[in-house]
Amino acid sequence: MxxxxxxxxxxxxxxxxxxxxxxxxxxxxTELAFGNPFELLCAVILSAQCTDVRVNLVTPGLFRRFPDARALASADVAEVAALIRSCGLWPAKSRNLVAMAGMLVARHRGEVPDTREALEALPGVGRKTANVVLAQAFGVPAxxxxxxxxxxxxxxxxxxxxxxxxxxxxxxxxxxxxxxxxxxxxxxxxxxxxxxxxxxxxxxxxxxxxxxxxxxx
DNA sequence: ATCCCGAGGG
DNA sequence: CCCTCTGGAT
Structure with a gap:
């Protein structure tokens, strides 16, 4: 070959x-500016099949209520769903966000991992989302x-x-x-x-x- | 009607 | 490979 x-x-x-x-x-x-890798990761998951305008509309409320992985990990899925409803695909997204946060706590001390394998192992995170986080949060060429x-x-x-x-x-x-x-x-x-x-x-x-x-x- | 800052599942 | 999941934009 x-x-x-x-x-x-x-x-x-x-x-x-x-x-x-x-x-x-x-x-x-300036279009997608987030304070930390956790917020970036959540925002990218929310952005599937939905415009950045609507993502930017719900993220302030979401992060005020659940500021980090530990808070989101113990969240009620229904409450998360209510907060992100206008973004579409909310059944899967809300379920994935809580499960994803749980895995961050269980395996990565509540931090967002910086390798492709660890990122893609998170629920709701595929190759595209992993690449955005790698490039924008960690400066990895992806x-x-x-x-x-x-x-x-x-x-x-x-x-x-x-x-x-x-x-x-x-x-x-x-x-x-x-x-x-x-x-x-x-x-x-x-x-x-x-x-x-x-x-x-x-x-x-x-x-x-x-x-x-x-x-x- | 078609497509989308996707991913998971069959 | 195919399909479904949401809501909004065009």
Missing amino acids: KRWRPRPDERERVARIWQALADTYPDAR LAVDTHVFRVARRLGLSRARDVLGVEEDLGIRLPQESWAEGHHWLILHGRRVCVARKPRCASCSLAADCPGAEPW
Whole structure:
């Protein structure tokens, strides 16, 4: 089995893409600002299938009532559900939040672990959520690939954009070291504002010069 | 009607 | 691989 290597021209293209995203979305860092890894982890779990606006609406109340893993671990699931109801998927999310906090207390002294294995072992935490926490809370090079990121990568025609791992590798090769925390947000914003699912606004896309599918779609 | 800052389960 | 779970946006 031959080891995959990015072609030089694609490396340069990806570098240009990151630069364009950085220039286009200088406001990305402030969109999700949380005080500690615990709050970040909870907020990312809440954000599944739901906009950041609604997440930011419920998190203040949630964290005031349950400030840390120890408090949340002994919470009544129904009370958590009531606090996060407007975020959607609340049956699973509330159950997972309490169970997740319980595991933080039982296995990690109430702290958020900093390894992929430990994070993905938490209930309600998959690869995407683990990558967000790794990158934003611990500065670990990990690109979170959600449906927005995946769609953008696919339209850009990146060589391994057939699956999530391929997208991580395609885009990760040229993400600047100091930008791991924001890279994910740039792509999210781009996927929401410009490279939208139904009718992408290619005319006002800052990546159009490097996108093979700029016109049709 | 379709899709989404997913994950778990069949 | 498929499906379901919520509510909101478009």
